[in-house]
Amino acid sequence: MLTQQSVYEVSKKDRRFVGAHLLVAIGALSVGSLFGPLQAFEWSGLDLYGLLEPLGLGDYYKGLTIHGVLNALVWTTFFITGFLTLVMIVGLKRPLRYPTLNRVGFYTMVVGLVMAAIPILAGAASVLYTFYPPLAASWAFYLGLTLVVVGSWIEGYGFYLTMAEWRRENPGTRSPFIVLAALITMVMWQFAALGIAVEILTMLLPAALGIIDGTDPELGRTLFWFTGHPLVYFWLLPAYISWYGMLPKQAGGKLFSDTLARLAFWLFLLLSIPVGFHHQFADPGVPVGWKYIHSILTYGVAFPSLLTLFTVVASLEYAARKRGGRGLLGWIRALPWGNPVVSAQLLAGILFMFGGIGGITNASYSVNLVIHNTAWVPGHFHLTVASATTLSFFGISYWLIPYLTGKPLWKPKWASVVNWSWFVGMMIFSNAMHVLGLLGAPRRTELGKAPYVPDEWSGHLFRMSLGGAILLVGVTLFVVIAARTAFQKRRFAAGEGVEFPIAVSMRDPQLTPLWLDRFRPWLIATAVLVVVAYGPQLLDQFSNASFNSPPISP
Amino acid sequence: MSDSHVDPAPEEEFVPRGTIAVVALFVATLVLLWLSIYLILIARGVTI
Amino acid sequence: MTETSHDEAASFEADPFEQRWIVVSLILLIAFMVTVTIAGFALGFQVPGAESRVDPRTVADSPPWNEPGLRDLGGGEYAAYVISRQYLFDPRTITVPVGSSVTFYLTSIDVQHGFLLQNTNVNMQVVPGEVSRLTVDFDEAGEFDYICNEFCGAGHAAMFGSVIVEADEGGA
Ligand code: HEM
Ligand SMILES: [Cu+2]
Ligand SMILES: [Cu+2]
Numbered sequence: 001m002l003t004q005q006s007v008y009e010v011s012k013k014d015r016r017f018v019g020a021h022l023l024v025a026i027g028a029l030s031v032g033s034l035f036g037p038l039q040a041f042e043w044s045g046l047d048l049y050g051l052l053e054p055l056g057l058g059d060y061y062k063g064l065t066i067h068g069v070l071n072a073l074v075w076t077t078f079f080i081t082g083f084l085t086l087v088m089i090v091g092l093k094r095p096l097r098y099p100t101l102n103r104v105g106f107y108t109m110v111v112g113l114v115m116a117a118i119p120i121l122a123g124a125a126s127v128l129y130t131f132y133p134p135l136a137a138s139w140a141f142y143l144g145l146t147l148v149v150v151g152s153w154i155e156g157y158g159f160y161l162t163m164a165e166w167r168r169e170n171p172g173t174r175s176p177f178i179v180l181a182a183l184i185t186m187v188m189w190q191f192a193a194l195g196i197a198v199e200i201l202t203m204l205l206p207a208a209l210g211i212i213d214g215t216d217p218e219l220g221r222t223l224f225w226f227t228g229h230p231l232v233y234f235w236l237l238p239a240y241i242s243w244y245g246m247l248p249k250q251a252g253g254k255l256f257s258d259t260l261a262r263l264a265f266w267l268f269l270l271l272s273i274p275v276g277f278h279h280q281f282a283d284p285g286v287p288v289g290w291k292y293i294h295s296i297l298t299y300g301v302a303f304p305s306l307l308t309l310f311t312v313v314a315s316l317e318y319a320a321r322k323r324g325g326r327g328l329l330g331w332i333r334a335l336p337w338g339n340p341v342v343s344a345q346l347l348a349g350i351l352f353m354f355g356g357i358g359g360i361t362n363a364s365y366s367v368n369l370v371i372h373n374t375a376w377v378p379g380h381f382h383l384t385v386a387s388a389t390t391l392s393f394f395g396i397s398y399w400l401i402p403y404l405t406g407k408p409l410w411k412p413k414w415a416s417v418v419n420w421s422w423f424v425g426m427m428i429f430s431n432a433m434h435v436l437g438l439l440g441a442p443r444r445t446e447l448g449k450a451p452y453v454p455d456e457w458s459g460h461l462f463r464m465s466l467g468g469a470i471l472l473v474g475v476t477l478f479v480v481i482a483a484r485t486a487f488q489k490r491r492f493a494a495g496e497g498v499e500f501p502i503a504v505s506m507r508d509p510q511l512t513p514l515w516l517d518r519f520r521p522w523l524i525a526t527a528v529l530v531v532v533a534y535g536p537q538l539l540d541q542f543s544n545a546s547f548n549s550p551p552i553s554p
Numbered sequence: 555m556s557d558s559h560v561d562p563a564p565e566e567e568f569v570p571r572g573t574i575a576v577v578a579l580f581v582a583t584l585v586l587l588w589l590s591i592y593l594i595l596i597a598r599g600v601t602i
Numbered sequence: 603m604t605e606t607s608h609d610e611a612a613s614f615e616a617d618p619f620e621q622r623w624i625v626v627s628l629i630l631l632i633a634f635m636v637t638v639t640i641a642g643f644a645l646g647f648q649v650p651g652a653e654s655r656v657d658p659r660t661v662a663d664s665p666p667w668n669e670p671g672l673r674d675l676g677g678g679e680y681a682a683y684v685i686s687r688q689y690l691f692d693p694r695t696i697t698v699p700v701g702s703s704v705t706f707y708l709t710s711i712d713v714q715h716g717f718l719l720q721n722t723n724v725n726m727q728v729v730p731g732e733v734s735r736l737t738v739d740f741d742e743a744g745e746f747d748y749i750c751n752e753f754c755g756a757g758h759a760a761m762f763g764s765v766i767v768e769a770d771e772g773g774a
Pocket of ligand 3: 715716750751752753754755758759761
């Protein structure tokens with residue numbers, strides 16, 4: 001055995017490059033998140049949009065479009081591509097093979113973002129982040145979103161080429177888990193995004209440019225959700241990379257099972273695409289049989305998350321016991337809760353348990369009719385993308401920004417306040433939203449103006465805006481901490497600093513079977529499953545498509 | 555073997571009892587919440 | 603330390619407790635699966651399917667959509683044809699006697715809408731070019747709002763209607 005290799009030193013240029021991703025991501029979050037509390041307040045009767053009118057942001061649905069696009073699409077995509085870039089470099093201990101390619105990808109995303117932002121701000125794209133046809137937005141909105149997606153693909157190509165080079169240099173060595181997981185995330189995303197790409201390029205963009213007279217809205221929905229469900233795994237898997245591959249180390253332990261961690265990621269690749277009809281249970285135009293098949297497959301994709309629950313909790317328990325934790329549940333207290341990097345991820349994980357329960361409910365075929373497009377749904381995904389993902393990304397930022405800038409985290413105690421306010425605020429907010437949904441409150445609705453709201457909703461509407469207010473405190477403080485950390489003058493003294501956290505596996509990864517380290521069989525299986533589970537219905541919808549629904553501006 | 559992620563020491567015996575407890579609590583919550591929504595579906599009546 | 607020796611030693615191995623968890627979680631998922639299958643395909647709690655296609659530009663010109671509203675099919679059964687458009691449902695109210703079974707047919711002549719009938723399982727996406735259909739039995743008198751639950755434009759929050767279920771005249 002050789003001694004442990006020295007830590008890989010990431011070049012200053014690459015640090016800046018990753019940092020640029022974070023800058024855009026956190027910038028997007030800081031603007032996008034402002035609208036969340038405003039929406040919550042509006043629902044409970046406190047309409048503050050009048051104050052934004054002078055800025056041209058007085059429209060609820062323009063704000064909701066900004067909230068969805070900036071938070072769910074921009075904050076996530078930029079953070080993820082940046083974070084995974086660093087995972088590739090440090091995980092493989094080598095620079096990117098073609099750094100220019102990755103830079104082209106990043107700038108394509110930035111150009112796309114600007115291009116989409118202009119019509120949104122001008123009020124020419126208030127179509128929400130799902131842009132369901134025939135609601136029409138300016139062509140620049142669709143083209144901009146396309147460029148964001150294409151840019152993220154290009155960054156992914158840069159990853160693959162880097163990996164290929166590493167394989168040449170290291171024959172016979174198992175790829176590091178975090179690198180494999182990052183690659184699987186990217187490959188899954190590339191595969192998945194084909195749906196939206198086809199929808200935009202064949203229908204929405206031509207219709208916006210007046211080349212075709214109309215679209216087929218149901219076909220549009222099917223193509224959108226081909227991408228839409230795996231999109232949520234594109235948000236989630238980077239958080240899982242941290243939970244599996246970094247959190248055990250940060251908590252003082254080891255990864256419980258390298259083998260099962262890899263298996264879980266492969267299953268996500270295999271199963272996260274052929275499940276999109278679970279977003280269309282309430283749709284006309286899709287036969288019940290296909291909806292049922294996707295419902296069953298969705299239970300399948302729940303399985304790797306259940307595996308994750310066990311592996312991650314076991315890794316944490318191991319850490320806690322090593323730190324002297326005792327008792328059946330008492331060990332939980334022995335985890336390093338004082339470290340905001342850890343507490344963010346622990347709290348994100350707890351919120352995600354409820355998110356997962358809601359998700360299994362959503363996927364349960366006709367049970368979905370109880371909650372479809374009610375307030376339950378935003379209640380659910382604020383536990384997933386806005387907590388499991390977002391709060392984990394907060395935790396990652398607390399070490400990542402110091403790592404990239406060489407500057408210590410500004411006021412770590414306040415970072416703990418961020419985590420706890422997010423947790424408490426989200427518990428209140430999302431519980432209220434779930435209950436409202438069960439009582440029949442619709443989502444995507446300026447509810448303060450709706451004539452049908454019964455009195456029985458008002459207590460929950462109040463709780464929802466209370467939670468929203470607490471969340472506003474949390475996100476504001478997070479942005480302040482991130483900015484103060486990055487732009488302060490203070491630097492780490494010599495000998496200080498943060499290291500890139502990579503959890504050691506309890507079992508030598510070299511003992512993980514080869515089939516868990518090879519792309520080809522899994523890619524083939526994924527393609528076959530997608531063709532089987534989507535092919536016939538897609539073919540049917542394409543061959544019977546009528547592009548006769550003219551675009552209508554909202 | 556030059557990889558820093560590898561732990562050469564043979565693993566000490568570790569039984570994840572606490573994990574089993576957490577997972578059991580999770581399953582109980584899952585089944586309870588899921589069933590309560592399922593019962594709402596049933597209470598609201600058939601659709602065909 | 604050769605790589606081949608490693609590859610030979612490589613194997614799929616999981617902790618015995620984790621293996622049991624795998625079995626438990628699979629059983630759990632299968633139990634959910636069976637339960638929803640029974641509800642959906644044996645007990646009548648079904649989701650909307652592929653009903654029929656229409657041309658959203660002309661659908662309102664010909665029967666049955668040129669006269670939206672209720673049709674009495676006899677024997678306590680009704681069909682309700684509801685057209686959705688920015689920002690109203692046509693008809694705005696539907697009145698039926700208690701005990702009736704109403705099949706709702708919906709389509710849209712402009713953008714996508716939603717049809718969420720309070721306190722029932724009728725919850726449908728309404729899509730131009732498609733007809734959405736679900737049936738509901740009204741066993742209790744009362745007023746049930748139907749609410750648009752898909753964003754359809756600036757006036758979306760005002761878009762709703764009501765089913766009025768009238769008590770039996772005999773008071774039975
Ligand atoms: C600052 C705390 C936040 C609050 C109080 C909040 C509140 C809300 C509310 C009330 C809605 C529903 C509006 C409606 O349906 O009419 C909503 C929608 C949404 N939120 Fe948030 N949110 C917050 C943060 C976030 C974050 C961090 C993300 C993602 C990372 C996010 C993603 C979304 C998405 C995707 C929607 C759906 C938009 C749509 O229906 O088109 N939110 N939010
Ligand atoms: Cu989904
Ligand atoms: Cu509407």
